[in-house]
Amino acid sequence: xxxxxxxxxxxxxxxxxxxxxxxxxxxxxxxxxxxxxxxxxxxxxxxxxxxxxxxxxxxxxxxxxxxxxxxxxxxxxxxxxxxxxxxxxxxxxxxxxxxxxxxxxxxxxxxxx
Amino acid sequence: xxxxxxxxxxxxxxxxxxxxxxxxxxxxxxxxxxxxxxxxxxxxxxxxxxxxxxxxxxxxxxxxxxxxxxxxxxxxxxxxxxxxxxxxxxxxxxxxxxxxxxxxxxxxxxxxxxxx
Numbered sequence: 001x002x003x004x005x006x007x008x009x010x011x012x013x014x015x016x017x018x019x020x021x022x023x024x025x026x027x028x029x030x031x032x033x034x035x036x037x038x039x040x041x042x043x044x045x046x047x048x049x050x051x052x053x054x055x056x057x058x059x060x061x062x063x064x065x066x067x068x069x070x071x072x073x074x075x076x077x078x079x080x081x082x083x084x085x086x087x088x089x090x091x092x093x094x095x096x097x098x099x100x101x102x103x104x105x106x107x108x109x110x111x112x113x
Numbered sequence: 114x115x116x117x118x119x120x121x122x123x124x125x126x127x128x129x130x131x132x133x134x135x136x137x138x139x140x141x142x143x144x145x146x147x148x149x150x151x152x153x154x155x156x157x158x159x160x161x162x163x164x165x166x167x168x169x170x171x172x173x174x175x176x177x178x179x180x181x182x183x184x185x186x187x188x189x190x191x192x193x194x195x196x197x198x199x200x201x202x203x204x205x206x207x208x209x210x211x212x213x214x215x216x217x218x219x220x221x222x223x224x225x226x227x228x229x
Contacts, residue, residue: 042222106156
């Protein structure tokens, strides 16, 4: 079965600094999602990547999917306190996009003022 | 995007009782919904896939008799935690897929269950 590994598990970053979170799959990814979650709350959709080499940006967050579609990175530029939370990558465990999403272990991000 | 509503947001129940959690898609019809569970400081673990008009598909290790799923309509799926125990205390969250290729996933706000 497909597994998603995220690194690092936790991260403390000085406000204003850049950071990167990685998500690695044991198999080819058919649809890679990035979500943000405040603990005990629902998930906020950030971005979805499908094509190898694809890159998307929204405000100060950029997500990339490598050409082999087995690794994705989430990069935050000039981090702010509002970026704090848990970041989760998710993917469909199979070729069919109309299927369940499994999640990585999550990365807990704290921003130090 | 799609609006997914869960109810209740939080619930406290006594050991041995049953609790029902509702997941509604407010602005579109969902033939499939997904139920996840999240323990503190852990990621979301898929429990089951809820299929409208048919039986739910449970992930390995999830007891179907304990976590009853009913998807009687295209806008509502329910998860009932039967004979709840303290170890069932968790954050339960539902999800739907939408979009032309079912590539857009939206989540409810989650339900925090505490069993005392």
